[in-house]
Amino acid sequence: MITTLLVANRGEIACRIVRTCRELGIRTVAVHSDADENALHARVADTTVRLPGASPVDTYLRGDLIAKAALAAGADAVHPGYGFLSENADFARAVLGAGLHWIGPPPEAIEAMASKTRAKKLLGIEPLERVTEADLPVLVKAAAGGGGRGMRVVRRLDELDAALEGARAEAASAFGDGEVFVEPYVEGGRHVEVQILADTHGTVWPLGTRDCSLQRRHQKVVEEAPAPGLSEELTQQLYDTAVRAARAVDYAGAGTVEFLIADGTPHFLEMNTRLQVEHPVTEAVFALDLVALQLRVAEGAPLPPNPPRPSGHAVEARLYAEDPAHDWTPQTGILHHLSVPAGVRLDTGYEAGDTIGVHYDPMLAKLIAHAPTRAEAIRKLAGALEKTHLHGPVTNRDLLLRSLRHPEFTAARMNTAFYDRHLPGLTEPAPDPHAPLAAALADTHGRSRFGGWRNVPSQPHTKRYAMAGEEHEVRYRHTRAGLEADGVRVIHADARLVVLEVAGVRRKFEVARYGDQVYVNGDALTALPRFPDPTTQLAPGSLVAPMPGTVVRVAEGLTEGAAVQAGQPLLWLEAMKMEHRITAPVTGTLSALHVTLGQQVSVGSLLAVVQPT
Structure with missing residues (x-):
């Protein structure tokens, strides 16, 4: 009988496995990277073991460290969850070789099905060996792994070589195996x-x-x-x-x-x-x-x-x-x-x-x-x-x-x-038009110490918010009768709840604020300053990092002074297990390249500047 189980994973699946073990009376061990030291899966497990580092290749993909962690923590079983090492036959063998239960299929079964090409051959299906015009469209796929990585749709023969190269590079980075194959792409399936x-x-x-x-x-x-x-x-x-x-x-x-x-x-x-x-x-x-x-x-x-x-x-x-x-x-x-x-x-x-x-x-x-x-x-x-x-x-x-x-x-x-x-x-924005007013009224209540009413008439108060890519200016005033806004009756307003009556219908708005970020029911708003900061303006054609990540590829031959076309891929960032293309925003000349291969960037970092033609 299994008494203590190590979960060789993180996040949602680790928490889900811990939940079942708790119901069955099985003790649990979590492994965590330095980035996950305070993650939920580490908090809910009975015991935790640190895997030094932050990237998956240094932590959750280190089968040797995880097997040692299981033995050190007194576990008698290992559950791999999904992703990471869940379909790694060598890891399964290492767990079994350490005398532990492996919560998965035999290593031989994993190995037989790990390569999509071998799996297809087991069922009598052969991949395409040579692609012709008649075969298009086709799908380039990584033979190992999954999750959409190492996968490219090819609709023109002159795109095939680039797709194969990109898929191999992504597959090698994600799974340590650059093998890819080609199969017919079934559209509308x-x-x-x-x-x-x-x-x-x-x-x-x-x-x-x-x-x-x-x-x-x-x-x-x-x-x-x-x-x-x-x-x-x-x-x-x-x-x-x-x-x-x-x-x-x-x-x-x-x-x-x-x-x-x-x-x-x-x-x-x-x-x-x-x-x-x-x-x-x-x-x-x-x-x-x-x-x-x-x-x-x-x-x-x-x-x-x-x-x-x-x-x-x-x-x-x-x-x-x-x-x-x-x-x-x-x-x-x-x-x-x-x-x-x-x-x-x-x-x-x-x-x-x-x-x-x-x-x-x-x-x-x-x-x-x-x-x-x-x-x-x-x-x-x-x-x-x-x-x-x-x-x-x-x-x-x-x-x-x-x-x-x-x-x-x-x-x-x-x-x-x-x-x-x-x-x-x-994805067409459909924000609630009354969300900015609710945000302003809640903000007024939350920040006002003595109230806003004055004994003499005054100009309306104004507040500005960004919502769904647009700026909204809200005007309201305090009167003896309470808060007033054009066309809207304010029934109640405090820092967390605003009730408005619009055309005879009363609606509730739940409001939460964290710094300049305001959430009104399902809408997210950003409180804007009265006067914009001129130092935040960027030159036209600037490319900034949309997320923190690592520069894993730079377009071949890309140097300052090169001519580029709008939409042309310039470099690739890897973040959250995926590659993201950074493309030229306009047609022009690359006047500055601020990053190098392997460099880590933060969100908003200036990557390059394209001088428009």
Whole structure:
């Protein structure tokens, strides 16, 4: 029996594993980098072990250090979570070689499926050896790893070499393996997967389907179970292929077999030999705890011959600290407040006061709703997102809310190109026009010591705020009757709550302020000074870092004085496990390059200047 388990991961999945262990009476050990010393997963575990350093390659990817940490802390089992070393066969062997339980499939199964090319060959699928015009479009993919890294869509033959080079470089940086392959790119397909669970006695459960078609940068954003609209025949075909893949490698534990479905035909993508981020929707539909079952399988217990019957529908949305309207740029900073209404499941690795750093994935939390029908589950999750309060860096909350209510999604007609088609409309700013007034009234109450009323008439008070890329000036005055604003009746105003009556309808506005940042219901505002600081102005054509990161690539031959075209990639920043292109804002001449390869930059740092033509 497992008594003490080390979680070889961080963030949300580490906290989720600790939660199950606590219910089972298993002690937990967390490992943490220096950047994660005070992270939530380190706070909730019974014991912690430091991994010196901050970057993943120095910490969470150091299998040797983690195996030593498990032995030093008295653990008798290791759970890898997902990402990092979860699909590393050598790490699994090191854990087993140390006499510990490995909460995952046998190393041989991991190795067989770790390379997407080998996995396809096991199922009789050969990658493209030579690409012709007739094969386009194609997808360049990393043979190892996942999460959208090392992946490029190629639509023209003259773009193939650059795509291969970029994919190899990104794959080598992310997974330590630069192998890539090419396969047909299926456009307009749905991403559907089958959750499997197998024991060491020959039983393999296909635990339903999941649809994960809403993706950005080949990473999933919204997932649901079961996948809507599949025929019984197609579902059974997916089950048969998933079980066949598991049996082909003597699989044990939890895993996922992924497909792309186009025109009713399934195309095998890969097998993930680990727990998936989206596993909670399967847990909700089958009323199971997959982590608890992983532990039972690792202890040698057999599964019942047949899985439980599914019930209802579940939908999951991933909350990311990112700006979807600006190329999904990751965001960093302090998470001042996070609250989610009751009735939905919240899996998170953050609490109020935690800092979202630059070294790791920007996912903050997952919200999961379960209901008897798909429509009810979607409505329940959308309602919860609408009432979720996030104060801190920009997030994708509004995008998720609009996605769930989009007619294409509610009618289950979505596919993997959903955001390619709809992103501009889904990110169109729609701020509440009365949010600046509520912010000003709350600020007046919070900062005014003696009140604002005067015995003689006075000019209106004015305050300025930036909201959704625009400046708003608010005017109001104090009278004997109270606060007045044009066309709006102020019913109540204090530092945290403002009640306004507009056209006979009373509305409540919850207000929170952290320095110059103000949050009014779901809107984020910045209080502006009365007079702008002239020293903050930048020269036209200046490129500044949109996030903290490391300069990992500079365009070949790029030197000061070079001619550049608007939109031309100049350099690449790596932040939060992703590469981000920095492109020329205008056509002109590169008059200054302020960074070098390998340099770390902070948000707002001046990277380069392009003198417009």
